[in-house]
Amino acid sequence: MKVSVKFLFGLLLVFGLDSKSFAQEKDQPVIFKIDIKNKAQVIENFGAAGCWFSEGIGKYWPEQKKEQIAEWLFSKSFDEKGNPKGIGLSAWRFNIGGGTAEQGDSSGIKDFRKRVESFQNPDGSYDWNKQAGYIWFVKKAKSYGVENLIAFSNTPPVQFTQNGRGFKTEKDYKSNLKSDKYGAYAGFLADVIKHFDAENLHFNYISPVNEPQWDWSNKPGQASQEGTPWRNEEIYKVTTALDSALTAQKLSSKIMLVEAGMLNYLYAGSGNTNRQIQNFFGKNSKLEVRNLKHMSDFIGGHSYFTENGDSSLVQIRKNVSDTARNYDVKFWQTEYSMLADGFREGTKEKRSAIDCALFLAKVIHNDLVVGNASAWQLWNSYEPGSPDFDTRYFLIALKPNEKHTDGEYFQTKGLWAFGNFSRFIRPGMQRLIIDRSDKMTDLKAAQIVMLSAYTDEKGKVVVVAINYTTLEKRVKLNLANAGKFSNLRKYITSASEGDNLKPYPVQKLKDEVILPARSVVTMVVE
Known part of the structure; x- marks a missing residue:
């Protein structure tokens, strides 16, 4: 069925969203400005x-x-x-x-x-x-x-x-x-x-x-x-x-x-x-x-x-x-x-x-x-437990024998x-203060996208993003005072079986980054 954009915008208005917010969500990734001179605590x-x-x-x-x-x-x-x-x-x-x-x-x-x-x-x-x-x-x-x-x-x-x-x-x-x-x-x-x-x-x-x-x-x-x-x-x-x-x-x-x-x-x-x-x-x-x-x-x-x-x-x-x-x-x-x-x-x-x-x-x-x-x-x-559900107390799930002299063990997504x-x-790395283009508060971000960044004395930058939503999200990193870094590599943890801090191909720093739904993504700027 062919549906017009005008009709879609009409639906959005019915549900309390205007066409401008829809366009921003659809067309613009959130830009995170990271100035490596704007430092917070040492980790x-x-x-x-x-x-x-x-x-x-x-x-x-x-x-x-x-x-x-x-x-x-x-x-x-x-x-x-x-x-x-x-x-x-x-x-x-x-x-x-x-x-x-x-x-x-x-x-x-x-x-x-x-x-x-x-x-x-x-x-x-x-x-x-x-x-x-x-x-x-x-x-x-x-x-x-x-x-x-x-x-x-x-x-x-x-x-x-x-x-x-x-x-x-x-x-x-x-x-x-x-x-x-x-x-x-x-x-x-x-x-x-x-x-x-x-x-x-x-x-x-x-x-x-x-x-x-x-x-x-x-x-x-x-x-x-x-x-x-x-x-x-x-x-x-x-x-x-x-x-x-x-x-x-x-x-x-x-x-x-x-x-x-x-x-x-x-x-x-x-x-x-x-x-x-x-x-x-x-x-x-x-x-x-x-x-x-x-x-x-x-x-x-x-x-x-x-x-x-x-x-x-x-x-x-x-x-x-x-x-x-x-x-x-x-x-x-x-x-x-x-x-x-x-x-x-x-x-x-x-x-x-x-x-x-x-x-x-x-x-x-x-x-x-x-x-x-x-x-x-x-x-x-x-600790003893399931690696698949309610992994609340541990990184590695154990299934020990009665005397705890042997057993099975399983990695979890929490690990x-x-x-x-x-x-x-x-x-020794330091957290960096971030400015996000959507001006979202820490409270609101806790259900959407949370992002933090860190740098070392050589200027290397590590960014950790959490996409808390069930939708794929798009972000862009805007690094200030970061020298000549031009690439980044993603490491992704998601529900997918292979995504256990899995490395993804190197991409250009200037390009947008895709955050899979319900994922934690580390970006190492190289």
Whole structure:
């Protein structure tokens, strides 16, 4: 049937669209002006945690299987067709265990895989053969050239806790650490760092508290993992003790705080674990840690529970950025997975792998662009689950046997969507301020096209675009002060089976770029 353009415009008017907007949508790609002199924050790393399942995989799984998992996470190489072999993580998070594995079922943690050994025995001696599976992955990260190793603790060793367990049994929102064991706990962490320094496994950062806002209490036998709350005053006490212990051991690792359970706790609230930017980096605060010798120059928070709707997603991150800027401290997003149901975006159905991957990319984009995050780290690298639906907690889906001594493993679309950021945006690159011709706000862009750009000291430009729509989109890059760059190469992650950071032919920089429907596209300007 032949239909006139006039008739089509008439239909558009009926549905509330005028002919001008239709013509712009049809004929004009959105132009993104990128000036490489207009710089924002330095990007320090993209990382992931190797928790719980590292022990079984690293210790028992067949060599070929665990080597492939490590390659997917850490490799920066390409195959003969130009496909990335891995996502090139630049940070790896290692959990220093609290000794619940040695307690067995009496630990009170119901899943044996989430009990973790401790390097320190109850008599104070050390056994460095502990956590062998975890350390296998740390060594692999090092061998692949991962730039940042991060050690974090969920609980002090059980011999230092008030109830002799790796979690709380009393719901009082106070630390489980005995009041006279702050020095012992700090000394333990420093001993671990010193040992691995001698093994040529240097941890750039040590995080002594994790998600201090949660009560972490449970009945014995029902606890899901190690954990303890910490009040701000207790965090200050353990931080100063750790600074002294690191100094005494002549170590160079930096202390990483505070791994807030939600981003809101960094700037808002009135309780004992709130307003942590103001409390720990305010010049007139009695809890200020800025000037400690080993204190890092950032504050870390977790993006959990802060992405239920695009309005919250954007506004909370703006609040974090504004507060961090006012207190002259950088912000790192140090843990995120789709723990809450925000990723369902109003549906009750299972979400496909590409839907989850796109939501993950959207959170990363907003943490970087609106939240001004200097680093972004994911929970978790691998967990049991399906690679096809609700891939909310992991990059690699596991199907382990009952004892977790072997199993199957599957890459997910989330792995490669994360790789659109982690593989090409390397430590030291700077985010660039972008001007878009459609003048779309961050809030509106969250359902359409999101785009961010980064440059290194040599002027190389990397652009990551997220097409959140079910339609193909067209964009053009307008680079200012970028020298003589004339070409770009696309790497695409989409629902298509082969699109796992798949390279596409080089094209001219001046030509428009096609963003496939429901895709994440990295453009490397050459």
